[in-house]
Amino acid sequence: MTLLSASLGVRRGAFSLSADLDVAAGEVVALLGPNGAGKSTALRALAGLLSLDTGVITVDGVAWDVPASDVFVPARSRSVGVVFQDYLLFPHLSALENVAFGLRTRGVAARDARVAAASWLDRFGLGSFAVRRPGRLSGGQAQRVALARALAPHPRLLLLDEPLAALDAATRQEVRASLRHHLASPERATVVVTHDPLDAMVLADRIVVLEAGQVTQTGTPVEITRFPRTDYIARLVGLNLYRGVGAGHVVTLPNGATVTCADSIDGPAFVAFAPSSVALHRTRPDGSPRNLWPATVTGLERHGDNVRVRLDGDVPMAADVTTAGAAALSLTLGAQVWAAVKATETQAYPGEPD
Amino acid sequence: MTEVQRRRPVRTRAPVVLLVPALVGLAFLVLPLVGLIARTPWGSLGERLADPAVIAALRLSLFTATVATVVCLVLGVPLAWVLARVPFRGRRVVRALVTVPLVLPPVVGGVALFLALGRRGLVGAWLYEATGYSLPFTTTGVIVAEAFVAMPFLVISVEGALRAADTRYEEAAATLGAGGWMTFRRVTLPLVAPGVAAGSVLCWARALGEFGATITFAGNFPGRTQTMPLAVYLALETDPSAAIVLSLVLLVVCVAILALLRERWVGAL
Numbered sequence: 001m002t003l004l005s006a007s008l009g010v011r012r013g014a015f016s017l018s019a020d021l022d023v024a025a026g027e028v029v030a031l032l033g034p035n036g037a038g039k040s041t042a043l044r045a046l047a048g049l050l051s052l053d054t055g056v057i058t059v060d061g062v063a064w065d066v067p068a069s070d071v072f073v074p075a076r077s078r079s080v081g082v083v084f085q086d087y088l089l090f091p092h093l094s095a096l097e098n099v100a101f102g103l104r105t106r107g108v109a110a111r112d113a114r115v116a117a118a119s120w121l122d123r124f125g126l127g128s129f130a131v132r133r134p135g136r137l138s139g140g141q142a143q144r145v146a147l148a149r150a151l152a153p154h155p156r157l158l159l160l161d162e163p164l165a166a167l168d169a170a171t172r173q174e175v176r177a178s179l180r181h182h183l184a185s186p187e188r189a190t191v192v193v194t195h196d197p198l199d200a201m202v203l204a205d206r207i208v209v210l211e212a213g214q215v216t217q218t219g220t221p222v223e224i225t226r227f228p229r230t231d232y233i234a235r236l237v238g239l240n241l242y243r244g245v246g247a248g249h250v251v252t253l254p255n256g257a258t259v260t261c262a263d264s265i266d267g268p269a270f271v272a273f274a275p276s277s278v279a280l281h282r283t284r285p286d287g288s289p290r291n292l293w294p295a296t297v298t299g300l301e302r303h304g305d306n307v308r309v310r311l312d313g314d315v316p317m318a319a320d321v322t323t324a325g326a327a328a329l330s331l332t333l334g335a336q337v338w339a340a341v342k343a344t345e346t347q348a349y350p351g352e353p354d
Numbered sequence: 355m356t357e358v359q360r361r362r363p364v365r366t367r368a369p370v371v372l373l374v375p376a377l378v379g380l381a382f383l384v385l386p387l388v389g390l391i392a393r394t395p396w397g398s399l400g401e402r403l404a405d406p407a408v409i410a411a412l413r414l415s416l417f418t419a420t421v422a423t424v425v426c427l428v429l430g431v432p433l434a435w436v437l438a439r440v441p442f443r444g445r446r447v448v449r450a451l452v453t454v455p456l457v458l459p460p461v462v463g464g465v466a467l468f469l470a471l472g473r474r475g476l477v478g479a480w481l482y483e484a485t486g487y488s489l490p491f492t493t494t495g496v497i498v499a500e501a502f503v504a505m506p507f508l509v510i511s512v513e514g515a516l517r518a519a520d521t522r523y524e525e526a527a528a529t530l531g532a533g534g535w536m537t538f539r540r541v542t543l544p545l546v547a548p549g550v551a552a553g554s555v556l557c558w559a560r561a562l563g564e565f566g567a568t569i570t571f572a573g574n575f576p577g578r579t580q581t582m583p584l585a586v587y588l589a590l591e592t593d594p595s596a597a598i599v600l601s602l603v604l605l606v607v608c609v610a611i612l613a614l615l616r617e618r619w620v621g622a623l
Contacts, residue, residue, distance in 0.1 A: 049525050086486040088526040092544040101540070104531035153531065 003189040009054030017213040023189035030204035038048040038213040048075035081150030089134035096130040120148040165329040200205040257314035261348040268351030276320035277345035289340035415582040419561040430508040438516035452456035456506040464570025495572035500561035508553040515549020
């Protein structure tokens with residue numbers, strides 16, 4: 001059952017957001033995109049902190065924002081919970097009072113609100129921090145208090161803005177794992193805004209990719225990682241991605257270069273392969289790699305234990321070689337190399353959405 | 355072997371061009387206070403302080419300054435909020451109007467108050483006809499004069515605090531279901547509390563020291579409108595050492611209040 005049904009149209013000067021977003025009850029959807037893609041604008045529109053120019057937001061059949069018929073429900077009257085990027089816990093209130101805030105505003109008696117807030121804090125393992133002010137909580141604790149505060153009034157729509165961005169790396173790992181199971185609940189729809197693909201993949205059932213105000217791809221985390229459709233996603237998931245036209249096992253790129261694939265595909269197609277499946281040679285190798293392209297080294301950087309080599313040529317790509325391999329090949333900027341990729345290492349899939 | 359180096363803080367060496375005027379400035383501010391203390395008749399201090407006239411003036415001063423500050427809080431904080439949060443045409447003009455009493459000579463303020471609130475004044479005539487009550491030459495008149503002169507201090511201080519405050523907390527409150535008043539009361543006001551406290555102290559101190567507007571609008575009646583500054587001025591003509599004692603009392607009260615509040619709230623001052 002679709003709980004949130006939104007078609008978001010917002011214009012701000014040169015920027016315009018135009019994105020459709022449907023989230024089912026119990027579903028967690030990640031809105032993934034680079035900075036300036038319009039993610040925060042979308043979140044503010046859903047929260048009611050910003051009104052749509054065009055489109056519609058309905059939650060559980062109730063119209064929240066329909067500019068065409070002059071309907072706008074302000075934030076305070078929406079059944080929405082927001083976890084802000086830097087949490088925005090009220091600094092003058094204790095953790096307990098922060099969590100109780102949304103209950104008090106909705107007319108819950110002080111004592112009942114405190115009891116409910118205390119049980120939320122207990123659920124998040126924060127029972128002993130109830131009296132602390134936010135300034136005396138760690139990043140991970142503050143994050144959980146913020147989540148408890150957003151969830152306490154039982155919102156139909158839960159919004160999280162970069163929920164892990166304010167945490168240090170170690171805490172982020174820990175919270176990422178535990179956050180997932182707090183998010184899903186059949187009573188609500190959840191939207192997580194993030195620029196971190198790992199957050200999106202771990203937290204969400206479905207990812208909506210937003211670039212320059214437009215939805216460029218939608219799918220499960222597996223679909224997105226295996227079959228990226230934009231350069232942005234390909235870079236995020238660490239794949240070389242090409243658009244071309246397939247004929248049998250050969251995909252021809254716009255510049256005439258060809259990639260031979262194990263899959264057979266006809267018509268508009270994407271081809272993707274991992275940097276680790278590229279083999280580099282100083283001289284033209286013998287044997288029979290199907291895909292062999294001359295290339296020039298334009299960049300070298302550490303990538304984990306390996307060296308990531310940026311290559312320019314008919315088929316520009318990133319290639320990963322071991323540090324020893326890079327030394328043996330004496331790779332330097334401007335070096336001429338041959339790049340080989342086995343057909344079985346490539347992934348070809350239709351270029352047009354189904 | 356490396357020699358263990360003791361870490362020394364790098365001192366900022368102040369240029370003489372700045373240092374000399376700075377010291378002269380400090381002396382200029384402190385010297386009159388030293389003069390006051392040096393000339394205080396310490397021997398007869400106790401008996402002079404017990405003088406009912408002194409006590410009456412002090413009590414009146416503390417009372418009127420405090421009530422004036424409350425009036426300024428009740429009216430000034432909402433005014434500051436409107437100036438800081440509600441965009442409207444002519445906001446800059448209104449902001450300028452609010453600061454007029456700050457630069458206006460207090461005597462002129464007193465005359466203006468008289469013309470507006472006096473028995474024959476713009477509003478005062480109507481008030482007198484309706485109720486038979488007239489503000490000038492009453493204790494209420496003193497409070498009005500002090501509030502008129504002191505309110506800009508509060509408004510400016512609170513508005514500055516409001517403009518500096520992170521409005522996203524107010525958005526967070528809205529997503530939690532809080533309406534405008536609830537947000538103001540439970541989120542905005544606590545966040546700007548230091549600014550409000552600082553403004554109140556400034557406002558109170560200004561009201562306590564008010565002279566020109568008070569004597570013009572409320573006159574100089576012992577026990578009713580004769581506040582400490584008025585008593586000091588009057589005493590200076592007849593009994594200079596009484597004036598010194600009164601001045602010392604004012605000084606002590608001000609310093610005590612400032613010292614008391616500074617630690618706790620008035621970091622913003």
